[in-house]
Amino acid sequence: MGEKKKKIIKTIKIDADKCNGCRACEVICSAFHAQPKYSSNNPARSRIRIIRYPLKDIYVPVYAGEYTAAECMGRDKYVVDGKEYEECAFCRASCPSRDIFKEPDSGLPLKCDMCEGEDEPLCVKWCRVDALTYEEREEDVEDVEAPKELDIGLESLAKKYGAQEFMDAVARMSMKA
Amino acid sequence: MRYAETGFNLEVDLTRGNIERVETDPRDTELYLGGLGTNAKILWDRVPPEVEPFSPDNLLIFSAGLLCGTPATGCNRTIVSTISPQTQLMAFSMMGGFWAPELKYAGYDKVILRGKSPNLVYIWINNDKVEIRDASHLKGKGAVETAELIQQELKEPRAQVAAIGLAGENRVYFASIEQGRSSASRGGIGAVMGDKGVKAVAVRGTRDINVARPLEYLELCNEVLEYIKWRNEHPVPGVMAILTGLGSPQEMKVHDEKWHTENFMWGNSRVRRKDFWNEDIAREWAKTLDTMRTRLISCYNCPMTCGATISPPGLPTYMMKCFSKLTYTMAAFADLEFGLGIAQSATEYGVDGFSTPQVMAFALELYEKGILTDNDFPGMPADNEGRFYWLLDRIVRREGIGDVLANGTYWAAKQIGKGAEEYAHNTIKKHEQLPLKLSMLNPIYFLMYSTGEKINITQIEGQFPQAPFLTMEEKEAFVKDWFQVPDDKFKQIFLDWEPRGEKSMPFYPTPEMCCEIVDWQERMHYIDDALGMCAGLSSFPLKPPYHIHNYPKFISAGTGIDMDEEKLTQAVRRYRTLVRANNTRRGMRRKDEKPPADHWKKRFPELEEKLLDTYYQFKGWNKQGIPTKETLHELGLDYVYEDFEKRGVYSDNGGAPAQETSAEKDKEA
Known part of the structure; x- marks a missing residue:
């Protein structure tokens, strides 16, 4: 067993009730991630997006999460306090089912990196109505030694073909070498 | 690029x-x-x-x-x-x-x-x-x-x-x-x-907008954000509540409407109700706003939450702007529940929140005076609130009397005749104004009302306090961190300005000082209107985050154009003069440049003439308010001069009567 290790968990607390819908978070996010930094801005490139339907009082700041190559088998739709949110409103995935969290030109996926190198994510800094607040906490995690890449590959081959066949193949290859 | x-x-x-x-x-x-x-x-x-x-x-x-x-x-x-x-x-x-x-x-x-x-x-x-x-x-x-x-x-x-x-x-x-x-x-x-x-x-749109010098530009943005935060935590003391902070007046936040309801006029900008506000009304109106207001909201990239989504019972939700909160209520002598309700219809119909209630109140005043009669209002309900809804419907459909009223009080009065003109009393350049009637002439406001080409006082005022402070301590405290002034002489004018005595209104600030104060205030609005900045963070409130000293930096770092205060001021003069040139060749002259006759009780015709003369001269305009050849040349607007000459603009002193409106002509055709 590995020993205990400290890990910093970074959290952005989203208080959707406080969101004023101004999209300053989208502005600064896209500016920070521009090349060179701050040289341009374009909310369509932002890694935070406000799902926003003012007349229904729906304001959901959502962060870009993992890329997924395939859509979910079904889609979800939430109704909270009588307000029906759009399909996948709370989902962070960059996914084929929708156009957010993708570079508008190339379609390449975008993912929030918590503004690496800054004291806090800039969306938080620019959110002056406190809908976004940043928290860090330490957690103890098991320090497990990461398996080597070759080991992972070999293990899966052994699983697939059976140990005997796998050993035979290794033997054949070593005789040729 | x-x-x-x-x-x-x-x-x-x-x-x-x-x-x-x-x-x-x-x-x-x-x-x-x-x-x-x-x-x-x-x-x-x-x-x-x-x-x-x-x-x-x-x-x-x-x-x-x-x-x-x-x-x-x-x-x-x-x-x-x-x-x-x-x-x-x-x-x-x-x-x-x-x-x-x-x-x-x-x-x-x-x-x-x-x-x-x-x-x-x-x-x-x-x-x-x-x-x-x-x-x-x-x-x-x-x-x-x-x-x-x-x-x-x-x-x-x-x-x-x-x-x-x-x-x-x-x-x-x-x-x-x-x-x-x-x-x-x-x-x-x-x-x-x-x-x-x-x-x-x-x-x-999903394209990029580039800035010329990114790090410098962002630094300027961050300074503004920090200042907004500081300013929100440090309201200006010594001025009325709605002028203490930034943003549009925070109408969607406040419950206390004593100042507006007791100082602005009700009905057709006629009646002042000095003892209107009391605890019962305060409680009732607070309840109305709290029940209907769903959320405070902002425009793009702004933390100020000047607006709100409003959901009147049984009606669709809409987004309310600023002072429309009270204009319908006060025109109809009604309560806030009525005002927020009818504003929903008005927003869907798409009408101006200042002119519309005034036009309706004007119509009912004419009815009361017998100038308009039952024949003009077939089917109008008997109750006051119902009448406003009924009139609004007629106006936006241009049905019956609504067709006349839809041209605004000035043109409607002309068409109605029978002395109706007297009741279209609150316009400048044919455009309805804030329902405000005051006592003593304010020379600064006189010039702004007279010459503002946006024809709306909130779109020219700002920067300089509306009235002198009472004590020297208060004045000194105010000027101490007043870095937004273009020149320290504005601080001195303010320090010397007294509520009473030799250095009080209407003769102080002097006409020359008034010119400079008005010019500064107007300049800031014109810069905002070119850059696309909200007046609520710049030209309208006292001590704003954007001002004449940081604007040139924003323009330089943003566009890559070399800009300094002088060059910016010159550019503003140039397009401000072009606005006037457009209006000049459409016949606008000195005779059009005046506040409503009843805006102040105490008027000073001689001083007013002098104010206008001095201001025109200060701006490089002639006695008729037309930009002179020299002014146009200095601004690189010789093409305007040539056009003026060709049209004989300089010899036309505006004697011709106002033309009939093109809508009426169309109808005859």
């Missing part, structure tokens, strides 16, 4: 259905900045005075400000310019919301509409793809409703839609263009949009 701006305008010919993307001249940006500045230039070049507001040759220009779409906080204004059917002068109303940045991201600085569409259409701008689409199914729909329907049919909830309601379609002279939580309301520009057969302009 162009920075901050896109360098392209969209030219839409509605008659032929032609759309072109036209590159603009970067030299024009140096000379006229953008927004209002370049709009004024386009109108000068392409809309001569022979072109009537409802002619196909009139242009309707939607322009993003120069810095819209950059990270500058609060920079989100769309400046809509055209020739107003009501004033027959250049109108340049603005709207906040989300439209202007979206247009920039789509790759355009302006949308210029010309001609007239034979059928009702809407325009859909989606980056490079621009379409003129049929809108016959949207005829008669509300402005807010239209925006929703368009977003649905385009399957693009992120499209920003500027739309007109029934009032615009029917060319009501105070029809607005509604968008997001905002509207461009003043001057009847919604009527021009309706006349052109355009129900809405929808836009969606």
Whole structure:
């Protein structure tokens, strides 16, 4: 067993009730991630997006999460306090089912990196109505030694073909070498 | 590469259905900045005075400000310019919301509409793809409703839609263009949009906006954000509550309306109710607002939450702007519940929140006086609130008396006759004003009311306190961190300014000082209107985050154009003079430049003449308020002088009577 290790968990607390819908978070996010930094801005490139339907009082700041190559088998739709949110409103995935969290030109996926190198994510800094607040906490995690890449590959081959066949193949290859 | 701006305008010919993307001249940006500045230039070049507001040759220009779409906080204004059917002068109303940045991201600085569409259409701008689409199914729909329907049919909830309601379609002279939580309301520009057969302009953009010197620009933005935070925590003491902070007056937040309800006029800007506000009313109105107000909201990239979504019982939700909260209530001598309810209809119909309630109150006053009779109001309900709803419906449909009233109090009074003119008492340049009647002439405000070409006091005032402070301690405290002044002499004027005695109004500040104060205040508004900045963070409140000292830096770092205070001031003078030039050749003269006769009780005709003379001279205008040859030459506007000479403008002192309106002509034809 590995020993205990400290890990910093970074959290952005989203208080959707406080969101004023101004999209300053989208502005600064896209500016920070521009090349060179701050040289341009374009909310369509932002890694935070406000799902926003003012007349229904729906304001959901959502962060870009993992890329997924395939859509979910079904889609979800939430109704909270009588307000029906759009399909996948709370989902962070960059996914084929929708156009957010993708570079508008190339379609390449975008993912929030918590503004690496800054004291806090800039969306938080620019959110002056406190809908976004940043928290860090330490957690103890098991320090497990990461398996080597070759080991992972070999293990899966052994699983697939059976140990005997796998050993035979290794033997054949070593005789040729 | 162009920075901050896109360098392209969209030219839409509605008659032929032609759309072109036209590159603009970067030299024009140096000379006229953008927004209002370049709009004024386009109108000068392409809309001569022979072109009537409802002619196909009139242009309707939607322009993003120069810095819209950059990270500058609060920079989100769309400046809509055209020739107003009501004033027959250049109108340049603005709207906040989300439209202007979206247009920039789509790759355009302006949308210029010309001609007239034979059928009702809407325009859909989606980056490079621009379409003129049929809108016959949207005829008669509300402005807010239209925006929703368009977003649905385009399957693009992120499209920003500027739309007109029934009032615009029917060319009501105070029809607005509604968008997001905002509207461009003043001057009847919604009527021009309706006349052109355009129900809405929808836009969606996913392109970059670049800035020239990124790190420097962002540093400036961060300074502004920090200052806003500081300023929000440090309200200005010694002034009335609504003037202590930043943003539009925080009407959606406050419950205490003692000041407005007891100092502004009720009805047709007639009645002051000095003892109106009491605990019962305070409780009842607070309950109304708390029940109907769903959320405080902002325009694009701004933390100020000046607006709110309002859900009146049984009616659709809408987004309320600023002082419309009280204008309907006070015109009808009603309560807040009525005001917030009828504002829902008014927003969907798309009408201006200042003119509309006043026009209705004016009609009822004429009825009360017997100038209009039961014959003019067939089927009108007996109760006061019902009458306002009934009148609003008639006006936006131009039915019966509504057709007359839809031209505003000035033109309606002329048409009604029988002494009705006396009741259209609260206009400047034919345009309805704030319902405010005061006692002693204020020389600074006299000049602003008289010469402001936006014809709306809130769009020229700001920066300088409205009244002197009582004690020297208070004054000194105020000037201590007043770094926004262009020159320290303004501090001295303020320190010397007394409520009573030798250095008090109307003779102090002196006419010369008044000129400088007015010029500074106006300059800040004109800069905002070119850059697309909200007045609530700049020209309107005391001690704002944007001012004459940091604006040149924003323009330099944003656009890459070398700018300093002097060059900026000169550019503002240039396009401010062009606005006047547009109006001058449309016949505006000294006789038109005056506040409503009853605005102040105590008037000083001799001083007022002197104020106007001194100000005209200060501005480089002649006795008629026409920019002189020398002034025009100094500003590089020789082409204006040539046009003036050709038209004999300098020898025309404005004796000709006002023309009839083109809507009336159309009807006869």
